[in-house]
Amino acid sequence: MIPTITAFERSPDGGRGLARDMQVRWALEEVDQPYDVRLVSFDAMKQSAHLALNPFGSIPTYEEGDLALFESGAIVLHIAERHAGLLPEDANARPRAIAWMFAAFSTIEQPILERATAVIQEGDAPWRDQRLPLVDDRIRKRLAELSRCLGDRDWLDGAFSAGDLVMVGVLRRLQRSGLLNEFPNVAAYVARGEARPAFKRAFDAQLAVAMAAAKG
Amino acid sequence: MIPTITAFERSPDGGRGLARDMQVRWALEEVDQPYDVRLVSFDAMKQSAHLALNPFGSIPTYEEGDLALFESGAIVLHIAERHAGLLPEDANARPRAIAWMFAAFSTIEQPILERATAVIQEGDAPWRDQRLPLVDDRIRKRLAELSRCLGDRDWLDGAFSAGDLVMVGVLRRLQRSGLLNEFPNVAAYVARGEARPAFKRAFDAQLAVAMAAAKG
Numbered sequence: 392m393i394p395t396i397t398a399f400e401r402s403p404d405g406g407r408g409l410a411r412d413m414q415v416r417w418a419l420e421e422v423d424q425p426y427d428v429r430l431v432s433f434d435a436m437k438q439s440a441h442l443a444l445n446p447f448g449s450i451p452t453y454e455e456g457d458l459a460l461f462e463s464g465a466i467v468l469h470i471a472e473r474h475a476g477l478l479p480e481d482a483n484a485r486p487r488a489i490a491w492m493f494a495a496f497s498t499i500e501q502p503i504l505e506r507a508t509a510v511i512q513e514g515d516a517p518w519r520d521q522r523l524p525l526v527d528d529r530i531r532k533r534l535a536e537l538s539r540c541l542g543d544r545d546w547l548d549g550a551f552s553a554g555d556l557v558m559v560g561v562l563r564r565l566q567r568s569g570l571l572n573e574f575p576n577v578a579a580y581v582a583r584g585e586a587r588p589a590f591k592r593a594f595d596a597q598l599a600v601a602m603a604a605a606k607g
Numbered sequence: 608m609i610p611t612i613t614a615f616e617r618s619p620d621g622g623r624g625l626a627r628d629m630q631v632r633w634a635l636e637e638v639d640q641p642y643d644v645r646l647v648s649f650d651a652m653k654q655s656a657h658l659a660l661n662p663f664g665s666i667p668t669y670e671e672g673d674l675a676l677f678e679s680g681a682i683v684l685h686i687a688e689r690h691a692g693l694l695p696e697d698a699n700a701r702p703r704a705i706a707w708m709f710a711a712f713s714t715i716e717q718p719i720l721e722r723a724t725a726v727i728q729e730g731d732a733p734w735r736d737q738r739l740p741l742v743d744d745r746i747r748k749r750l751a752e753l754s755r756c757l758g759d760r761d762w763l764d765g766a767f768s769a770g771d772l773v774m775v776g777v778l779r780r781l782q783r784s785g786l787l788n789e790f791p792n793v794a795a796y797v798a799r800g801e802a803r804p805a806f807k808r809a810f811d812a813q814l815a816v817a818m819a820a821a822k823g
């Protein structure tokens with residue numbers, strides 16, 4: 392059964408692959424599973440049909456027969472549990488890979504999303520310029536911890552896993568901040584993720600949607 | 608094999624059960640598993656022995672034979688996967704319960720942690736009083752979505768699950784904000800979680816640590 396995911400009809404990032412459908416597309420490409428995409432407008436996301444799939448009115452969602460899921464982390468984990476290639480077989484390595492998924496969303500993304508809020512939603516606030524360096528320092532603290540833990544390894548814990556996939560996805564939100572370059576091994580780690588063929592296929596697929604929206 | 612978790616020697620919350628060992632204790636109580644606790648000081652948390660267990664230098668950690676885990680969400684999921692009682696058996700309900708775990712950490716906790724930062728780390732900043740209402744409105748948006756989704760049901764999706772456990776744990780951080788009371792069904796949901804015998808046992812255990820620290 393081919394699952395259907397939802398994605399922005401017009402992604403606010405204009406095709407940079409920062410919307411949350413990107414990680415789901417990437418996971419499906421890593422495990423070589425076809426999928427359908429249903430594009431949703433900002434209006435449709437707030438209507439009852441979409442809210443029944445995602446109570447927070449956002450994308451992505453994942454429908455597969457009777458199953459409907461929301462939250463990109465949960466969708467990636469579901470895909471990783473059902474198909475080989477994104478979670479280690481080893482009984483101890485497996486929960487450790489899942490720990491990196493939670494670390495990506497709970498620990499690393501927290502200050503990164505705070506930065507997005509500071510720049511976008513509070514971009515005109517009088518405290519913007521004074522406060523942004525404080526937020527950046529909180530991100531640096533997490534990147535330093537990640538950098539130390541990563542060392543000179545390719546991936547966070549053995550082979551590439553769903554933990555790396557979501558971690559790279561979260562870190563890519565820092566692209567324009569310049570912060571990643573302060574931690575060369577973390578920047579190289581992100582580049583390593585972006586160089587994977589499955590990443591490229593997923594990136595191209597979401598870019599094609601953005602290009603079509605720009606023309607339409 | 609009895610697992611060992613770590614917890615604050617002196618929790619900054621003074622025993623209100625808001626530190627992240629609380630959810631791990633609660634999960635272990637729900638599945639009726641004994642556990643040992645190793646208390647760590649703030650100094651010890653930044654030393655290499657602890658950083659080897661948790662690269663972000665925080666609690667809790669979970670050690671069980673050769674397995675060492677960090678991230679409370681991952682630990683709760685690990686416990687839920689190995690013992691009956693916290694995840695539905697049904698093949699579709701199971702990933703939906705896990706989706707609520709990710710929703711708790713990714714979607715609901717994000718503005719709640721931003722509020723903690725605004726009150727504690729930026730409590731003396733000149734923008735505090737002007738900015739806090741903006742953060743509170745972001746929390747209200749999420750609570751309204753959660754409230755609508757919860758409706759008059761006892762739990763988020765069928766029987767009590769690990770999704771409810773971590774969601775209640777996240778929402779408890781709003782206790783002193785007054786925001787929960789604006790959404791009576793969400794406040795009742797949190798109270799329902801706190802009334803569970805397993806919650807009470809976990810709460811009492813962490814409170815006993817705080818009381819001993821206060822005396823010592």
